[in-house]
Amino acid sequence: MKKDPSKFDFTVRPKGETSVWLTAAGLALGTLMVLGLLGLVFVEGFKVFWPSDVIEVTLKGDSSFAQNGHVIAGTITKKQKKLRGGAEEWQLFLGNKDAYGFGFKYIDHAHIESIQKPLDIVVAERTEYGDAIFYPQKITLNASESVSIDHQDFFKVFENQLQIIDQRRDEIYTIEKVEIGEINRKMELLQQKKKSLDPASLETESILNSLAELQTKYEVLASSAKVLRNQQDLSTLEYQLPTGEERSLSLGNFIRIHRPNQMNVFEKIGHFFAEIYRFLTERPREANTEGGIFPAIFGTFIMTVLMSAAVMPFGVIAAIYLREYASQGALVQATRIAVNNLAGVPSIVFGVFGLGFFVYFLGGSIDQLFFSDRLPTATFGTGGILWASLTLALMTVPVVIVATEEALAAVPRGAREASLACGASKWQTIQRIVLPVSAPGILTGLILAMARGAGEVAPLMLVGVVKLAPSLPIDGLFPFVHFERKFMHLGFHIYDLGFQSPDSEAARPMVFATTLLLIILVIFLNLGAIFLRNHLRKKYTSSSF
Amino acid sequence: METKPTTSTTTPSDDQFIQIDNFDFHYGTKQVLFNLNIDIPKEQVTAFIGPSGCGKSTLLRSINRMNDLVDGAHHSGDIRVNGQSVFNPLLEVISLRKRVGMVFQKSNPFPKSIYENVVYSLRVAGRNGKEQLDEVVETSLKGAALWEEVKDRLHDSALGLSGGQMQRLCIARAIANKPEVILMDEPCSALDPIATGRIEELIHELKNDFTILIVTHNMQQAARVSDRTAFFYLGNLIEYNKTDEIFMNPKETQTEAYVTGRFG
DSSP states (O other): OOOOSSSSSTTTTTTGGGGGGHHHHHHHHHHHHHHHHHHHHHHHHHTTOOOOEEEEEEEOTTTOBBSSSEEEEEEEEEEOTTTTTTOOOEEEEEOOOHHSOOEEEEEEEGGGGEEEEOOOOOOEEEESSSEEEEEEEEEEETEEEEEEEEEETTHHHHHHHHHHHHHHHHHIIIIIIIIHHHHHHHHHHHHHHHHSSSOOOOOOOOHHHHHHHHHHHHHHHHHHHHHHHHTSSEEEEEEEOTSSSSSEEEEGGGEEEOOOOGGOOOHHHHHHHHHHHHHHHSSSEETTTTEOOOEEEEEHHHHHHHHHHHHHHHHHHHHHHHEEEOOSSSSHHHHHHHHHHHSSSSHHHHHHHHIIIIIIIIIHHHHHHHHHGGTSSSSSSOOOHHHHHHHHHHHHHHHHHHHHHHHHTTHHHHHHHHHTTTTHHHHHIIIIIHHHHHHHHHHHHHHHHHHHHHHTTHHHHHBBSSSSSSSBBSSSSSTTOOOTOBBOOHHHHHHHHHHHHHOHHHHHHHHHHHHHHHHHHHHHHHHHHHHHHHHHHHHHHHOOO | OOOOOOOOOOOOGGGGSSSEEEEEETTTTEEEEEEEEEETEEEEEEEEEOOTTSSHHHHHHHHHTGGGGTTTTEEEEEETTTTEEEOOOOHHHHHHHHHEEEEOOOOOSSSSSSHHTTTTHHHTTTTOOOHHHHHHHHHHHHHTOOOOHHTTTTTTTGGGGHHHHHHHHHHHOOOOOHHHEEEETTTTTSSOOOHHHHHHHHHHHHHHTEEEEEEEOOOHHHHHHHEEEEEETTTEEEEEEEEHHHHHOOOSSSHHHTTTOOOO
């Protein structure tokens, strides 16, 4: 069809604009990948806390999956098609690892004869062997009085007992960690003092006396802890497994129970948030596969803050000299290129450097100078949160330098000239005008540095991160901040759970939950910095320079 | 001919308050000012006019050594303010800039409060007494005809002012230091006619206390505000005389062509 030249043709696109779709597709693909990643981590991470229903499966008579009887019960963790044949199979979490020897089991859907949801089945969190799933029978209190399941207040008594046991557990922890820890610290100090004194002097005698005094105190505390521990095991629970096996276990092994099949949606939501709260605030148990991850959150946070505190002044000062004072020549250009390249050095290299320089050289020297009485036990001469933070600060300093340089360069000439024309010196101009105006840009650099530093794992493994830290880097014991201590870190925690755990199936949900938390922590740290930056931007820009 | 910078502080006559002597200026290898000799009188307004790129701003910025910031800039000859060479190596550039204030083409208040903008030069000089600062703020803002408009919001951000107010704030900031000379580099080029009118009135009042040098592209403005006018062309001083003479009775044909708008 011939076109009418007198009319506009609205269907023709301008030349060259046809491949806009390519850029749009690129953006869409990137967004999709990010959303996919976040979606996976969110769904898998939050699933851990949701109390799923427990199903009781009766297998067919001739099923090869039946081992100790034909009835098993657990929560469905996965439904998938078999690679060969395509038959559907389910993965169930059975719990009761002490009885079965395994926690998870795959069964073919075809082998299932019937499925029930028994209302009175109990899921219990324990201090050992993971969760238990069972029908309770009888509680024997203090080896005499007993309450049977037929009693109307059975669960009231059960939960009441668990509460008492939980309080006692806290008491034991306080005695063993806090009070005995304090005594140990005092004794250690006295021992060191004794070493440096003449053994015949009067002072040595008084030290020996106070040591003996502390030793008695220690024994009193230790015996009271032992009494409490024995009390934990006085009451026992008799219960029946879904397979029919009867077992009994002392109540001290149980932490808390719930009956998922009796809960309505609101109760489940309540349980969900309570679980999240416990995950955030409790210490890990059972090789980190159970319990909370509070020490890892705290360690990551303190490390990131320490790192920022080290990297900010250092990077900004370096950038000020590089941009404002150094005469721009070949040498400065070479320095700039070197700094930029430093940002691309693999992080493990920084870890090796941190180990060699901070830990062995600096830490070793500090030990020789200030803690020589404790040698050969290293104080600073071993990995710790301070060295880890400094290593990461070194790793992220190029990011801050580059961002600060750019921010300084972007300060309008007019602002500098106005200040100089008022009789300000160059330093006064930088301090009073240039730095405030470039603060948002500098903070952008800090945000990038924090995002990189908080998620880094490899160098930390060399300079102080551990699987399980006995105590936090900041606590109630004098001198309250212990930057020489080893610490736990969310990133390392993920690695440890996923690859170093004895039961990887049991650890898998925790990997996702911890990943989710790491992402959220990084987002929060960044949001804080972005909020600050926007506040500064509002304050300092919109000017008509 | 090279004149040595003089260290003596012989007080010159009022007609020679600023002396520019055989002044050459180069940006790298490019020479932009050629052998300038001008005497600028005290407490009068002197306008520098000429087409773009003729070097008038460069000359102005040489007087308070703003050109120090430019890489590769160098000069020969001398400029003396009140008998003292501005290039004297013994003279701190900071004390020079305290004596020679400057107002820029684009108003450039600091991202601080109005109050802090005015007292900036006092703060950097280490003068922090509250009463003294309050007094300086009031006199400076009154001197810049801004007091009535901002006296109730001295602690608001200066960036909330209008363009004309900002430029008057910059003038207040320049006079807060009580300089001897104020350099104005096209102070009205970004302003509307009403704001321009107010600044021009202000210049009239300021010349009672300050020696003012103004660079302008606006012929009428030069004619209205200045007592003397210098016309530059391609880095050379073509003509320098009383403003009336330059505009009514120019001696050079180039000057006549420029002031009547036939070129430039």
